[in-house]
Amino acid sequence: MIDPFGRSITYLRVSVTDRCDLRCTYCMSEKMTFLPKRDLLTLEELDRLATAFILKGVRKLRITGGEPLVRRDVLSLIDNLSRHLETGALEEITLTTNGTQLRQHAARLARAGVRRLNVSIDSLVADTYARITRGGDLGGVLDGIKAANDEGMAIKINAVALKNDNANELADMVAWAHSEGHDFTVIEAMPMGEISEDRYDQYLPLSLVREGFETRWTLTPLAHRTGGPARYVRVEETGGQLGFITPLTHNFCEGCNRVRLTCTGQLYMCLGQQDKADLRAVLRQEGATDAMLAAAIDDAIARKPKGHDFVIDRPGSAPAVPRHMSTTGG
Ligand code: SAM
Ligand code: SF4
DSSP, X not given: OXXXXXXXXXEEEEEOOSOOSOOOTTTOOSSOOOOOGGGSOOHHHHHHHHHHHHHTTOOEEEEESSOGGGSTTHHHHHHHHTXXXXXXXXXXXXXXXXXXXXXXXXXXXXXXXXXXXEEEOSOSSHHHHHHHHTSOOHHHHHHHHHXXXXXXXXXXXXXXXXXXXXXXXXXXXXXXXXXXXXXXXXXXXXXXXXXXXXXXXXXXXXXXXXXXXXXXXXXXXXXXXXXXXXXXXXXXXXXXXXXXXXXXXXXXXXXXOEEEEOTTSEEESOTTOOOEEEXXXXXXXXXXXXXXXXXXXXXXXXXXXXXXXXOOOSTTOOOSBSSOHHHHOO
């Protein structure tokens, strides 16, 4: 699949639920309204749509949400999709998770062929973690990471840089991750969906974070990309990899290779734009064929926009898009 700007689309992110057991302050409001369960694609429908993308050339699948591990039977979806790993049609299935349920699911994820995980942790101070996530238990997440590690999965820690919550802690978090053998990626807060706080009070440009890191370490830029939007450096003193995802200070759209499917079957061709394609409607038409699905996917890719333009430059501004990251699938 080639989009109008010549970019090859080989990466699909699938949000399997908009629900979550945490309520991170930059992601959701405290009293979040979730979709009625009847609106969600069934696991069979998710499998059929993901397979349609794989037939069209998607090589990498990321399962996300909301919190993917709170959806009942998500493991059987991953088990089934792993047949595409066996045929070689798919290079990898990965998962982005908050890690709260990782301890009990790590072994089965590994058996299904998941070799890499992204785990989101925005603080290593238990109280700060609990405040950011509105009640999360850091110890349980660390146990989950250990379980995944013991299963041989590579782990990347993701943290959103937050001016008032973790700005002073980020370098120590990188040092911890690298000492445990994990890569680390730091992310700018994006203006997606209404939350209870003002994102202006949270947003911390990564240009400043990087300057802080450079007072402590030597950072060597790497050519290495994982198929995602991060730009990587090696921290010479720790030997570990450090990624920067900078949707605000340094737009990365020119290399965009991905599209996102929501748990209701809406395909978003860009994280920061509103245009979408209703693939559930196609799927649920009587006698929907694979050719009809393929045509609907082609039609959507032909509308993929050039990029997003997120800004957080003044207090009280409205989000760039009304939907939350948890709906689109981060
Ligand atoms: N619940 C899982 C988790 O937290 O990893 C998966 C879904 S979550 C939406 C995926 C990623 O998006 C997480 O790393 C999270 O920190 C990030 N995220 C959520 N809202 C964001 C926002 N407004 N700006 C930047 N990153 C955000
Ligand atoms: Fe849940 Fe992930 Fe959003 Fe936090 S970032 S509220 S864990 S979906």
